[in-house]
Amino acid sequence: MNLSIETPALLFSATSLILLAYTNRFLTIAQIIRSLKKTYExxxxxxxxxxxxxxxxxxxxxxxxxxxxVMCLFLSVFAMLLLYIGQETIGIYIFGASLLSLLISLGISFWEISISVRALRVHLQDLSEHIK
Incomplete structure (x- = not known):
């Protein structure tokens, strides 16, 4: 199997955008928690x-x-380094690990989103009872 150095580089823009979205979710939830803590007090x-x-x-x-x-991004860079120095076989395996890391990240993201949707449905259920 032949893997060019450009292939792992393709993950840079996608991974960067995903990390930005994750950070935005984190900051939003942190702000909500601070507000709820104050309300609870x-x-x-x-x-x-x-x-x-x-x-x-x-x-x-x-x-x-x-x-x-981040591990996906790190492993992609490492795979590019290995491909650059001619270690193609190891580079392919490291790139595979990078893809696996991205897959795990996306799977956890799906889990987190489903928790969020369930919580929102609970809030909407309260509203729908008042509408009826």
């Missing part, structure tokens, strides 16, 4: 604690999404 509502727990899980998942995304 004012009225000690148990449902707020459950929301914070849910958001904490999502923050943990985002951290792993970022970890595997």
């Amino acid at each position: 004012d009225n000690h509502n148990k449902s707020i604690l459950l929301e914070i727990k849910n958001l904490n899980l999502r923050l943990t998942l985002i951290r792993y999404m970022q970890l595997f995304g």
Whole structure:
């Protein structure tokens, strides 16, 4: 199998955009948690604690999404280095590991998004009961 040095470079733009999206999700959730914590300190509502727990899980998942995304980028660069110095076989395996890392990152992202959708449906369910 032949792998050119440009192939791992293709992941740079995609991985960079994915990491930017992950960071934006992280910052948004962190801001929501800060707001909810302040609200909880004012009225000690148990449902707020459950929301914070849910958001904490999502923050943990985002951290792993970022970890595997960065690992994908690192392994892509390493694969390019190996291809550059003529270590094509090892470079191919490292690039495969990079793709696997990206796949894991995207899988965790799907998990985090599904948690988010379930939480939003709970909020919408409350509203739909009032509409009926």
